[in-house]
Amino acid sequence: MNKLNFKSYSLDKVFEIKGFFSDQKEDLLSDNMVSGILTYKHDNIVLELFGNLNSLEDEIIGTVKAPDVIYGYTSEGKLLIINCYGFVYGTDHSPGFTLSKYHVKNFKIYDIYYQELDKKFPEIIDYLSEDQIFYYDFSFDNIEQWIGKSVFSKKKVNGELTVETKVSDYQTTKIFIPSRNLYIEDRAIASIDYNYLNLSSRYYLRISNDNDEITFTHCHETACQIKNYIELITGTPLSFTEITFLSQFKLVNEGKRLPLIKGKYFFQHNRDGKIWEKYKYEDITLNALQDNFEEIMDQWFTKSEKLDFIIKQYTKNLHSVPYIEDSLLSTIRNLEVYARNFHEEEVRLYEKESLKLRKNKKGSRKKNSHEKDSQLRSKLTFLFKNADSRFKEIVIDSFSGFSYFIDSLIQTRNYYTHGDVKSKYPKLLTDYNKMYEANTVLQRLLHYYLYQELRMNYNFTDFTYHDTI
Structure with missing residues (x-):
């Protein structure tokens, strides 16, 4: 060790x-x-x-x-x-x-910095137990790629490649989150090992506010939600790599802060991070989002209560290896919760109109079987109908028609939720490849709508079932 x-x-x-x-x-x-x-x-x-x-x-x-x-x-x-x-x-x-x-x-x-503190240990501990801090710094897996900036620059001098750094030239992005009353800012540190002539850099995000009236708990909750946001838009699990904070300081020359008490935080957690492919997420990096990031974060935190269940389920699956049927059920449930939390009135109206059409349709003797799971059917159909038309086209191409696909999702959900014999669910998805395809389509549909809620542009690239959502 x-x-x-x-x-x-x-x-x-x-x-x-x-x-x-x-x-x-x-x-x-x-x-x-x-x-x-x-x-x-x-x-x-x-x-x-x-x-x-x-x-x-x-x-x-x-x-x-x-x-x-x-x-x-x-x-x-x-x-x-x-x-x-x-x-x-x-x-x-x-x-x-x-x-x-x-x-x-x-x-x-x-x-x-004991020499500058006129306090004994019990007093110091009592002060720290109040949880007040002045800033909170954190970093996580792949943070350098997500920030998308470099503290180093390169140029040719007399035909030779020269690498240089000037931290003061680093262009930070600082945003304010009204609902949290906090500022978020990216920062960078450059260093050199003169023994081995190695250049290195470290990137992190700082949470602070103007009045220095923040608590560690408030900042840590905010940092976790920011990490969850990045996990959502990239579809990859992330883990914190470092959490530091300032608990006390003293103003010295020219108003500079001399740290008197600095802290680091450690806790039990999973480490399931994956190294990102270069440039894979370049359109959703902090550098690419620029001024839009403040609006995105405002939407993220303003709608956090409505998104809470979905995000918890989504990130939990990222940090585990669920069976495909469990993952599919989780995705269906997330879409159901999303439709209820964000489109409840529209779904109800759509359901009434659909019910009226079925009643007026001649020879509709299977009304009860159709209406048994009408709420879930209405939510899923509504989401597909109001999304990019390519989602529905993919379903029609990959499954035996759109209506059959919705029936299969409902019967699969019911079977794995309530059990019973398979013969009662003739359209049950039993082929694991089809389950995977269905889950991929639904996850991308969920992404599509969450991007809309965050006012982000969803990039509908050429669809393959091997994409990581």
């Missing part, structure tokens, strides 16, 4: 932090602290202590209780605030001490 420090700790690495720990903030830097090791892996964070905290054996159920919060002081002088699951999941005994293990939900590590 590579030895890292505060600056190099990140969410996509594995590392250990050695230090002393206590469940009482008043005990920091006292002899009552217990030595231990905090091991971070993205899917498993464990705190091992060489001794006991104020843990108690439950007399009724026999399990060992543990504090919800544990405080730590690392060997490098950093402060740790660790949130645990409230139980000891493993104990062992060695000569001279007891070894106890704790599952950790998340933790924050702070780099503190």
Whole structure:
């Protein structure tokens, strides 16, 4: 395991932090602290202590209780605030001490300029527990490609290629989100390793506001929603790579901020990211969207309540490998929720008109079977009818007619939702290739409408079933 420090700790690495720990903030830097090791892996964070905290054996159920919060002081002088699951999941005994293990939900590590702070640890912890911060920086997989800008430039000088950088020339995009009362801005850092003559760059997004009255929780929720937006428009899972924030500062020369307390945040999460193909998403990068990005984010956050269920289901499927039938059902459900949340009145009107036509149609003796699932039928038909005509053309070309396709979706949804014998569902989709094709069409249809809600241009490229939605 590579030895890292505060600056190099990140969410996509594995590392250990050695230090002393206590469940009482008043005990920091006292002899009552217990030595231990905090091991971070993205899917498993464990705190091992060489001794006991104020843990108690439950007399009724026999399990060992543990504090919800544990405080730590690392060997490098950093402060740790660790949130645990409230139980000891493993104990062992060695000569001279007891070894106890704790599952950790998340933790924050702070780099503190102690010389400039006239506060003791309990006071510092009380201040940090108020959750107030002054800015929140975050990065995620493929952020450089999504931003679509470079902090480096190249040109020929005397016939030779020269690479140069001037961070002050980097053109940032700064937008304001009224519904969150926050600014979002992309930033870049360039560095050079003179030993190996390596150039490197780091890109991140900063969340802030004018009054410096923001909380970590508010910013983190905003960052998660921005990440969800990028996952939606690219159809690829993303994971955070670094989250840093400023908790306290001091104004020095010319109004510059001297950080007094900086923090990093770590939590359990999946890492299912994929490396993007070069230029695949160039039309939806931050650089390509430019001024439109502010309008898109305004729509995204304004409509977040209506979109919440759809986005949660969509991103959950991105970060897992669901069976095709489960993925298809999820997509049908998302379209159903979308139609209800955004086009409820139009769908009701369309349903009434369709019902009237069926009643007036001669020889319509199968009215009940048609109306049994009329709500879902009306929603799906309405969405196809009001979308780009190419969606319906694809369905007609790939399946046995549009009406048959809708019947198949309804019967497939009903069978996998309610069970029963397959013979009751003669149009049930059983061929997995057809399920995949149907799911692909429906996902693209969902994308089409979500792009409309965000006022983005949907690029209907040549359709193939092997496209990643």
